[in-house]
Amino acid sequence: xxxxxxGSERSxxxxxxxxxxxxxxGVTRVQRTFGFVDVSGFTAFTxxxxxxxxxxxLEHSRGLIRRYAxxxxxxxxKWLGDGAMxxxxxxxxTIEALVDIVDEANRRENAPRLRAGVAVGDVIxxxxxxxxxxxxxxxxxxxxxxxxxxxxxxxxxxxxxxxNTVLVPHGQHTVPGIKVPLEIxxxxxxx
Numbered sequence: 001x002x003x004x005x006x007g008s009e010r011s012x013x014x015x016x017x018x019x020x021x022x023x024x025x026g027v028t029r030v031q032r033t034f035g036f037v038d039v040s041g042f043t044a045f046t047x048x049x050x051x052x053x054x055x056x057x058l059e060h061s062r063g064l065i066r067r068y069a070x071x072x073x074x075x076x077x078k079w080l081g082d083g084a085m086x087x088x089x090x091x092x093x094t095i096e097a098l099v100d101i102v103d104e105a106n107r108r109e110n111a112p113r114l115r116a117g118v119a120v121g122d123v124i125x126x127x128x129x130x131x132x133x134x135x136x137x138x139x140x141x142x143x144x145x146x147x148x149x150x151x152x153x154x155x156x157x158x159x160x161x162x163x164n165t166v167l168v169p170h171g172q173h174t175v176p177g178i179k180v181p182l183e184i185x186x187x188x189x190x191x
Contacts, residue, residue, distance in 0.1 A: 007062070016130070018188055024147075027124055028124070028125040029122050029123065029124055029125070029133075030122070030123060030125050031120070031121065031122050031123075032087050032088065032089060032112075032120070032121075032123060032131060032135065033074075033076075033087070033088045033089070033090065033091040033094040033095070033118065033120045033135075034085065034086070034087055034094075034118065034119055034120075034123075034135050034136050034139040034140075035085070035086045035087075035088075035094055035095075035097070035098045035117070035118040035139060036080075036083060036084070036085050036086075036115055036118075036139050036140045036142075036143035037061075037065065037083055037084055037086070037098060037101055037102065037114055037115070037116040037164065038080065038081075038082050038084075038114065038115060038116075038143060039057060039058075039061055039082040039112050039113075039114060039130075039149035040085025040112055040113050040114065040115045040146075040147070040149075041112050041113075041148065042054070042057070042081075042082040042112060044113065045057065045112045053091065057082075057111055057112060058082060058103070058107070058125060060105070060111070061082070061101075061105055061114060062079070062084070064100075064101050064104055065084050065086070065101055065104055068097040068100045068101045068104075069086055069097060070096070071097070071100075072088070072093040072096055072097035072100075073088070073093055073124065074086050074088035074093055074094050074097050075087050075088070077102055077129075077131070083143070085136075085139075085140075086098070091118075091120045091157060091159055092159055092161045094118065095118055095153070095157070095159075095162060095165055095187060096162070096163065096164055096165060098116045098118055098151055098187070099151060099164060099187055099188070099189055100163050100164075101116070102114045102149065102151055103189050106148075112148070113148035113149045113151070114148075115143060115146035115147060115148055115149065115150050115151070116143050116146060116150075116151040116152075117138070117139045117140060117141065117142025117143030117144070117145070117146055117151070117152050117153070118139050118142065118151065118152075118153045118155065118157065118187070119134075119135045119136075119138040119139040119142065119154060119157070120135055120157060121133065121134055121135030121138070122135070123135050123136055123164065138154070138175065138178065141175045141176055141177060141178070142148065142154075142175065142184070144176075145173065145184075146173065149191055150186055151186065151187040151188075152170065152184050152185070152186060152187070153167070153184070153185055153187055154173050154182055154183070154184065155167065155170075155182075155183035155185040156183070157158050157168065157182060157185070158185070163190075164189060164190050165187050165188065165189065165190060166187075166188055166189075166190050167185035167186070167187060168185060168186040168188055169183070169185055169188075170184040170185050170186045171183070171184065172184070
C-alpha cells in the first residue's frame with residue numbers, strides 16, 4: 001500500500017514550483033502543466049460533412065498541435081480522438097502553445113473551432129510516462145466546460161511571464177469532480 005502524506009502536497013490550482021520532483025514512499029510526484037484541447041462539435045461535424053472532411057479537420061488540428069508543441073518545448077502526451085493532452089514542465093510555454101493552437105485553428109473558415117482547458121499542479125508520475133492527479137482532471141474538465149474557441153484555466157494560473165496571453169475573469173464555476181466552486185479565467189491572445 002502506498003501512502004502519500006497530505007502535508008507534502010501542494011494545490012493543483014496553479015501554485016508551487018514548476019518542474020519540482022518529489023518521492024514519497026515509492027511514489028514519484030512531479031509538478032507539470034496540463035492542457036487538453038479538442039475539436040468542439042466534432043461528432044456533429046462528422047455526421048454532417050462525412051469522414052473525409054473529419055479526417056481533414058483532424059490532420060489540420062494535429063498538425064497545429066505538433067507544430068506549437070515543438071515551438072514551445074511541450075510534449076503531446078496522448079492523442080484523444082479529436083483532441084490531445086499536452087504536458088509542459090513550466091506553465092508559461094504550455095499556456096502560450098495552447099493559445100497559439102486554438103487561435104490559429106479558430107481563424108480557419110468553415111471548420112469547427114477548438115477549445116481547451118489548462119491546469120498546473122503536482123501529479124503522480126505513473127509507469128514512467130503517465131500522469132495521475134487533480135491537475136490532469138481539472139484541465140480535462142475545464143476543456144469540457146469551454147465553449148468553442150475558449151481556453152479556460154483556474155484564475156490562479158496567472159504569471160507575469162505570460163508574454164502573449166491575458167487572463168480574462170470568467171467568474172466562479174462548479175467544475176464536475178471538484179468539491180469547491182473555482183474562480184475561472186479565459187485565456188486570450190494579448191492584442
